[in-house]
Amino acid sequence: MRAVVAGAWALTCLATFAVAAGNAAPGYAGLPGGTFKSALAYEDAKQGVRIAPFSLMRKPVTNGEFLAFVRAHPEWQRGRAPKIFAEGRYLEHWQGPTTLGDRALPEQPVTWVSWFAADAYCASVGARLPSWNEWEYAAAADETRRDARNDPAWRERILAWQSRPSDAALPRAGLQAPNAYGLQDMHGLVWEWTDDFASLLVSGDDRNQGDADRNKFCGAGALSTDDRDNYVVLMRVAMLSSLEARDATANLGFRCARSVR
C-alpha cells in the first residue's frame, strides 16, 4: 500500500518538477545537477563529480532534424564533409545527401554520424554535446526515480536492449515513456555521443585491471570501473572508447545539451 502512495506521489512530484524546469527551451528538459557518483571509479573524484544545472534534449536528434541541418549547412552533407571529420559511411543509410529515402524515416534517431558532425549540429542550434558525466547522470533515472541504478530490474531492462538484433529497424525517437526528468530513449534506442567521449580511457581489453599502464597515460592511471555489476555503463563506455571522433556506426546517435546560464 505504501508503495502505491509513493508511486503516486512520485508522479505528482514529476508534474511539479516539469513546471519547475519550465525554463528549458522547447524540446529540452531542465536538470538540477548536483553531486553525482559515477559508475566509473574516477581516482580523482571518489566522492562524486559536481554537475552544474543544465538542460538536455528530451529525445535524440532525428533524421528529419539532421536533414534540416545539412540543408542549411551544405558542408556537412554526405560527400562534402571531409573524411577527417566524418568517415566514409557517414549517413550512408540516407538515399542521397539531402534525401532520406525509406531506410531512414524522419522520426527515427539519426545514426551514422561522427562526433564532429554531432558537435557541429549542436553548435548550429545554440547547444553543445553533453559531457559523459551529464549524460550518465541523466540516464540514471527511470520513469519515477532520478537514480534507479541500484534496482536490478532497471539494469535488466536496459540490458534487454542488447538482446534485440542490431539489424532490426530502429523505433522512432520518443516512443518510450519519459524518465523522471522528462527525457526519453536514454536507453534502449541508440548509443549517444558525448562531448568528451575521448576521456573514457578504458581499453577494449579490460583484463588488465589493477595494471594501469603508466606509460600510456599521464597523471593517474586509466579509468577503472568500480561497480562492475553495472554492465549497462560498462558496455556504453566500452562502445564509446572504441571510437575515434570521425567514426560513425549504425547504432550511434546523439542529443544536445545546454548549460543553464
Next chain:
Amino acid sequence: MKHLRAMATCVALLFASIGAAQAGTPAARPADSVYQLSVPLTDARGKTQDWRALEGKPRIVAMFYTSCPYMCPLIVESAKAVVHALPAAERERVGVVLISLDPARDTPAVLRDTATKRNIDTTRWLVAAPAPADVRKIAGVLDVRYRRLADGNFNHTSALVLLDAKGRIVARTEQVGPEPDAAFLSAVRAQLAK
C-alpha cells in the same frame, strides 16, 4: 585568461571572415588532412595564427600540458630523440609542434618558461595553446584521448603523430623516452626523402 579566450575568438572570427580562400585552396587539401580543421594557436611569444600555417612541411605533433609532472617531459624528450636521430641536414626539414591540452593555464608566459626549462628552441619548435573550445577538436583529428582530473592534471594519450606536408597522419608512436621508435623514425625519414 578571459582575455586570451577573447583574443582567440577574435582571431577565429578573423579567419572565418577572411575565408578559406587565403588559407590555401581547399582543393589542394586532402579530405583526410588535419588541416581541414581551422583553429587558432597561440605560441610562446603570444603570437596567434591558424594552425593551417603549419602546412607545407612534415611535422611531428604531440599534445601535452606544461604542469604535467611525469609524462610530458618524456614526450618532449621523445620528440628530441627522433629529431637527433636524423642526419643534421634533415633536422631542419621536419617541424615539431607541441600543443597544450590546458590552455587555461598554459599562457604564452608559461609556455615560454617551459620551453626554457626543457631547452626547447622556439624558433624551430612551435609550442602553443589552442582556444579552450578547440582542444577537443584538435584531439579528435589527432586521435588523442584525454581527461581532466579534479586536481587540474590530465590523463592523456602520450603520442607523437607524424603529419605529412599536407597534414595527413602517416605514423604515430606511443613509445616515449630517449630511445626513438625505429618504425616511427623511418617513417619520418621516408617523408623527408619525398
Next chain:
Amino acid sequence: MIKRFARVFVVAACVAAAAGCGGKEKAVDGEKPVATESGGSLKGDLGPPQGPDVRAVLTTPPMVPPATGRKTPARVIVELDVIEKEMPISEGVTYTFWTFGGTVPGSFIRVRQGDTVVLHLRNMPHSKMPHNIDLHGVTGPGGGAASSFTAPGHVSRFTFKALNAGLFVYHCATAPVGMHIANGMYGLILVEPPEGMPKVDREYYVMQGDFYTTGKYREKGLQPFDMEKAIDERPTYVLFNGMEGALTGDKALTAKTGETVRLYVGNGGPNLVSSFHVIGEIFDKVWFEGGTRFQENVQTTLIPAGGAAIMDFHIEVPGSYVLVDHSIFRAFNKGALAILKAEGPERKDIYSGKEVDAMYIGDRASANLSAVSQATTAAKTGALTAEDQVKAGEALFAGTCSTCHQANGQGMPGVFPPLAGSDFIAADPKRVPSIILHGLVGKVTVNGKEYNSNMPPMSQLTDDEVANIATYVLNSWGNPGGRVTKEEATALRAAKPATASEGH
C-alpha cells in the same frame, strides 16, 4: 594428443628395456626420460634421515623457498603458526581470516621425497578457535589432522615421512571444515622428486580460494562469513592469494623476457574448481594435478578444490600477462585475476600489436523498416488489416514494452506482470489499450501472482501506435485475439482512466 602420450610411453618402455630396443631413442631436451612408474610411496622410503636436522625455509606467498639441493633424506623441522587476523579482502573491505603463518595462502613448505618432516603447529593464545592441519602430502589417516588438533594457546607436534613426490595442498580440517577452509586455512607443500625439479629462472606461489561474505562484492567494512552462501556455493569473491589485488599493480609478479617462469598453483576451495589460465601465454609444461608427469603445450589446466598443478612457460614478448580462473565472470566480477609483468625488448616478429584499423563494410545488409511504414501507409489508404496491425505492433512492442514485459511477454517475476496467456487480459481485453494510455497504479493479480509496480501512462504513443501494440498483444502468446482500432484508442485516451481495482 593421444599420439604424443603414446610416444612418451614408447620412449619410456624403450629405456626400461634398453637392450630390446633397436633405434637410438633420444630423450626430449636432454631430460632424463621418465620411467614408466615412479613407484609412488612404495619406493618413496629412501631410508633414515642423514646429517643434522634441517630447519625448513618457509616463505610467504607469492615467493617459493629455494630448492632443497639435497641428495639424501633429512629430518626437516617445520614450525607453523596459526593466526586469526583481520586483513583486507578488497579495497575498503576487511575479513577475519584464519591463517597458517599469517598469510592466505599459508607459508610454502618445500621438502624432498624421503624426508622425515617434524611439524610443530602453534595456535596463537588470542585465537578463538582450535585448529589442526591435514597435509595431502602425508601418508596416514587424516593426513595429520587428529594428531595436530590444537587448542588456542597450545602447540602440537607430529612427524611424517614424505613418501610421494608432488605438489600437495595442506589445509585445516577442524569442524566445521568448510568454514576453516573458507576463512583461508590452506597452503601448499612441495615434495621434490629425489633428483629435484628442473631448474627455471623464477618460481611463484599462487593459490585460489572462494570467499563468502554477507555483504555484496566490494561492500565496504568488515564483512562476516556467510554460511548460507558457502553451502549454496555462491561465493562473493574468488581470489588469488586471499585478496583482490594481491597480485596486481605494484604487487604484480615480475619476470624478464627470455626467462622461464614456474608457477606452483593450488586451489584451496572450499568449493570451486579452477580453470587456470594465463592470458597471452601457453604453458610449455603442466605437471597436471601436481603429480609426476607433465603434459606439454596447454592453454588451460583444471585444478580441483584441494588440488594443485605446476606449470612452466617461457616468456618471449614483454607486457602484462593476466592470470585468471577462466570461469570468466569470477575473474571480472569476483576478483580472480592476477598480473605477471614481463619486461624486455619488443619482439614484433612474434607479436605485432595492432597493425590495421580500417573501415569494414560487411555485407551491407540493411534494416527492414517495412512493418511500421507499411502499416502507416496502409492506414492512410484505409487498407489496414489486423495482420498489418499485428506486424506493426510487434515492432513497436520491441521498441518500448519489451524492456519490462520481455519480448516473449513473460514479464519479470515479482516485478512486471506477464502479458502472455494473461487471465487479467482475458477477463477484459479492452484493458490493454486503456492501460497503455493511462498506466496502472496499485496491486494487480495476474495468473495467480500479485504485482505491485507502477506502470506510467504511455501518453507519448500516438493513437495508431496504441491500437497496433494492443492488437499485437491481444493476438500473441495465447491471448484471446481481437482488434483495437485507432478510433477506439482516440476515445479511450479521452476516457477516465481505468483503475486497477476494477474486477478485483
